[in-house]
Amino acid sequence: MTRRPVPVVILAGFLGAGKTTLLNHVLSHADGRRIGVLVNDFGSINVDALLVSGAAGGTLTLENGCMCCTTDADGLGEAVASLSAPRAGLDAILIEASGIAEPSALIRLVLAACGPTASYGGLVYVIDAPALTTTLDEFPAIAGHxxxxDLVVCNxxxxxxxxxxxxxxxxxxxxxxxxSSLIVTDAxxxxxxxxxxxxHRPVDDGGARQLSFDELLAADHDHDHDDHLHAAFTSTALQTADSVDPRRLARFLERPPTGAYRIKGEVLIDLPGHRDRAHVIQAVGGIVRVSTAPWSGRVPSTSLVVIGAGLDVDExxxxxxxxxxxxxxxxxxxxLHxxxxxxxxSTRSIDDPGSAEQWGLQPGGVDSDPSADDAEGVDEP
Structure with a gap:
């Protein structure tokens, strides 16, 4: 089975909103996931930096301070490549951005850094509910952030x-x-x-093994793992033996339903040269990644899941x-859609990351179909 790319999630928000609290919460409730972390300062994270998710060479940080101040994207590319390499065995990567970071710039850096082993996992933006109106009065650019x-966490x-x-x-x-948006307490x-x-969950045979983040943190803190700790999210799914129409599928992925955070699955496209392989779909906030994989003896079918918070399930x-x-x-x-x-x-690198359109930075806004004037093409926004 083809190894799935490691999602790279950007965690941003204004100073004091609760980014580090959210990061610590996710690490404390990882449920066996091995998570790599890129942050500016580990001072408030109660883990040994050398133990972060088993990444070869230990924890990786960006040179020259916070990411938004780093003009050379090579450092981020190398960090993401190292943490997402198969030998690291990670399930996800979280980047905690500086409180003064420009999220759009970070998205472009991460998209450029994501190669065959990593995929964009979305921008999670944390807001301080008590201070939001005051913050917007002083820093109106926050509204643009x-x-x-892709997910707004009202903390x-x-x-x-x-x-x-x-x-x-x-x-x-x-x-x-x-x-997607969540109303939460304590992030x-x-x-x-x-x-x-x-x-891959480790088998506890009683022998020596590396601990996951939640196990490391649980050694120092008592954690209540009851469901009430987590703000709820919703999912809905499609399972059918039928094919999908590629034009309509692309439009759906580029313009997700209200409240959708992630769309994943595999689809059957019943066209010559395509029906013999599954098209594996990953989409976050209209940024789409597709790969192909053999059906490997399985009956070709379509299976898609939409995951979100505040998701309009009927829509x-x-x-x-x-x-x-x-x-x-x-x-x-x-x-082509x-x-x-x-x-x-093999043809794309950090030095030549490709156009914004190739990376999906303008969801639905570019039609690569030579017959773009076709009435059934992807609509312009």
Whole structure:
């Protein structure tokens, strides 16, 4: 089975919003996941930096301070490549950005750094609910940061009354009406929203082995693992023996349903040269990655899962149903809407990361179909 790329999740937010608290919460409740971390300062994280997720060479940090101040992207590329290498055995990578970082710049750095072993896992933006209106008055650019987030975490909900919380929700929806959003206390976000379960859980045979983050932290702290610790997320799925239409599939991935954070799965595209392989889908916030894999004796089928917070399940189910359908054999360019997202790592490097369109930085805004004037092509935003 092809090893899945390691998701690289950016954790951003203004100073004091609770980024490090969220990071520590995820690490403490990793449930066997092996998580690599890139941060500016390990002072507030209660782990030995040399033990971070078993990465060869220990924890990797960026030179010249915080990421937003680093002009050379090579350092980030090398760090992501090292942490996502198969020998590291990681399930996910979290990047805790500086409180003054520019999220759009970080997204571009991460997209450029992601090669065959890593994939963009989304921008999680943490906001301080009690201080949001004051912060926006002083730093109006924060609204733009919320607008490009894939998941907005409204933290410290226990410190505000219902009226204030309603205003916070309204601000978030106005800035980013379709993103996933969570109202939380103590930055308690379930890691299952951010990335999949552990690919390989260690077998406890009583012998010596490396501890996971949650085990390391549990040695020093008492942790309540009850469900109430985590803000809830929602998922819905499509399972069918039918093919999908590549044009409609691409439109669905580029413009996810309201509240969707991740879309994953594999699909059957019943066209010559494509029906014999599964097209494996990973999408976060309209940024799409596609790979192919043999069916390996399995019956070809379509299986897609949409995961989000504040997910409109009815909308998501209707959108999933809308991708199903036999492709038009006469539509010579329809398949390009999917295959353009198949990365070619052998021809792409940090020095030549490819265009924004190739990396999906403008979801739905570029039509690689030579017959772009076709009425059924991907719509312009």
């Amino acid at each position: 919320i607008a490009i987030a 410290k909900a226990d410190l505000v009354d219902d009226a204030t919380l309603d205003r916070v929700r309204a601000i978030v929806v106005e800035a980013n009406p379709t993103a 308690a976000v379930d890691p299952g929203l951010l990335f999949d379960e552990a690919a 998501a189910d209707a959108a999933l149903a809308g991708v199903v359908g036999a492709p038009d054999p006469a539509d010579a360019h329809g398949i 999917v295959t353009r997202y198949i990365a070619e790592p």
